[in-house]
Amino acid sequence: MARYELVKRSVALITLTNPPVNALSSAVRHGIAKTMERALSDPKVTAVVICGENGRFCGGADIREFAGPLRGPPLVPLLDSIEAGEKPVVAAIEGVALGGGLELALFCHYRIAHFKARLGLPEVTLGILPAAGGTQRLPRLIGIPAALELITTGRHVSAQEALKLGIVDQVTEQNACEVAVEFALRAVAKPLSSRRLSSLTTPCPPNLDALLEAVTMQIQKKARGVMAPLACVQAVRAAATMPYSQGIKRESELMATLFNSGQARALQYCFFAERTAGKWTLPSGAQWNDIKPREIRSAAVIGLGTMGRGIAVSLARVGIPVIAVESDKKLLETGRQMVIGMLERDAKRRGVSASHNLLKFTLGLQDLKDVDLVIEAVFEDMALKKSVFRELSKVCRPATLFCTNTSGLDVDALAGVTDRPQLVIGMHFFSPAHVMKLLEVVCGPRSSSEIVATAMSLGKRMGKVSVAVGNCPGFVGNRMLKPYSDQATFLLEEGATPEQIDKALEDFGFAMGVFRMSDLAGLDVGWRVRKESGLTGPDVDPKNPPRRRQGRKYCPIPDMVCEQGRFGQKTGRGWYMYDKPGGTKAKPDPLIQNLIEMYRNRYGIQPRNITDQEIIERCLFALANEGFRILEDGIAARPEDIDVIYLFGYGFPRHRGGPMFYASMVGLQRVLERLEHYHQAHPDVPHLEPSPLLKKLVACGSPPVQKWREHIKTMHSHL
């Protein structure tokens, strides 16, 4: 796991060999210990270079090992021996030096980076801190403010920025190992004492307390309830106020508080879930690593509304020529200006030049005859979408792939009107499409494995986290949203206020509670869907009992809010009031309070005191319960896929892992008991009835989330 060679007759070259990222597994740590001992004791060796195989220095500690008992040599004493030695040790950083990888490099006396390398201490994103000396050594090297920022955010820096900050000594465009070997030979005669970071005093700003206080407040505001960044601040404080030997002990104590925490487990689960989601499998056995995606050299986007514009930008900025289509001249011109503006702002932010030349704008579908792929993003109306696909079938060459950006319509019904149902798939982008990372790739029963592979690979190319899901109303994300938001409105009827419910959800970790989020998204969208599905509006049979629709409990309060023209932020009024249309600062509105009170009086509902615990349980357990049903129905292949959808598309707090992981952390038995309890109290709410899969998992002893698949695999898959 660490290869030893003697080069240039006196330099020991130690290469970490643990593909794909040369993580510091127990075997690698053994390898480093053995090879370093050999290098330091061999009189022929005057200097040492450490590098990683396959152009990657080191991706840090092996995260998979965190789940079990720690084996192998502990990292800090091992690395101490590198720094303490009398022979210069140079880290040759290619690819990445992350987490324990950068910490290893910080124990070396010198660091040479390839110009394409990325460096960072991302431990905080995994719920832990850089406990291999990183919190004590980086501040000594680059000062408190810069180290604090890198350690508390986990941000990766480029080699050039690392050079500016003083993290590396040289950046090269040549082979970093070869440059490091030459560097090491030149360093042989030089004194090493000033190169040992543990012996340096941390340069301390005069306003240390104020700085730490400001960063703490910023973290508490941005990452409410998240432990690791706060522990990082405390560790960096120790670097500023304690000698190294005590600081390193403090680092280790703080790590102990985080290492086995639920938050660390959740964040590490998220890391792997995100990677698992890309590994799709279809019932036919076709899967991500054996189907070749088609190469997409040109694309078209139909409809330049909010979604279409974001999709066009997402395609053009990764170098795909795009033809954008609108139905009338004025809309086309507005769309053109918006897309170009977005592309320019995006390019400016990324420090690259905008790719205008990749965009063409047209009024005619006939211009699409030669494109490789079309993404339809017209208004969410089945008849309109069908007419677009009928036209496309006439115009496009037979091999063109057809994608629909719908948030919940039947993808197979659309495929059915085309001449190529096997080449039709859903690509559900989230708004704004050039910002949001999630893409649901909706596989219809007739979608071929080739189009699934192509849509997944295109999503990846556009920088999206793509998840393959089956075709049902709302797919995964929006289907689960309904029971969640229904519970919130039922709780309003029963005695809660929008601000109380939002606060409970925000304290849980959501960036926005359900009502603030609905105000942002626009309340009219859901109202239209409810009207179309006959839940409200003139089509509802007047004989229908109040507060019941289609045989189950229904809360009309959201419809009453819309009837008053309150559509959320855009109208300046919604569940909250805003200072102006488009305003973002939500204030509780006494008119909403009156509306709810009048409603309760009309139906004789006696408001009761509702606890935050009940809000969280009812909203989140109903959400997870629908997730279990989605797994049963084969609409999602794995709980990880559902969690990734909620993390990237719906603002579920990452340190809770996603709705399915959260349910497993609470304990499936407890979730089952609480759902049974709430269902007994509300028998007319089917979403509260525990799903058969939840019951089955509890009966099997509540296996960890990674094992649920074994209990679902016999079930029918719609993927």
Ligand SMILES: CCCCCCC/C=C/C(=O)SCCNC(=O)CCNC(=O)[C@H](O)C(C)(C)COP(=O)(O)OP(=O)(O)OC[C@H]1O[C@@H](n2cnc3c(N)ncnc32)[C@H](O)[C@@H]1OP(=O)(O)O
């Ligand atoms: C023994 C206890 C010591 C305590 C010491 C505490 C101090 C140190 C702590 C740490 O170092 S924690 C780890 C910090 N490092 C990271 O967070 C980096 C994580 N990895 C990445 O960001 C990326 O993987 C990458 C390195 C930038 C490469 O990205 P790329 O897109 O090229 O590939 P991926 O698909 O992400 O990864 C490929 C493959 O490798 C697995 N993997 C990546 N990093 C690790 C890791 N550190 N440990 C274990 N496995 C890792 C990843 O899951 C993929 O696996 P597969 O999906 O292919 O199975």
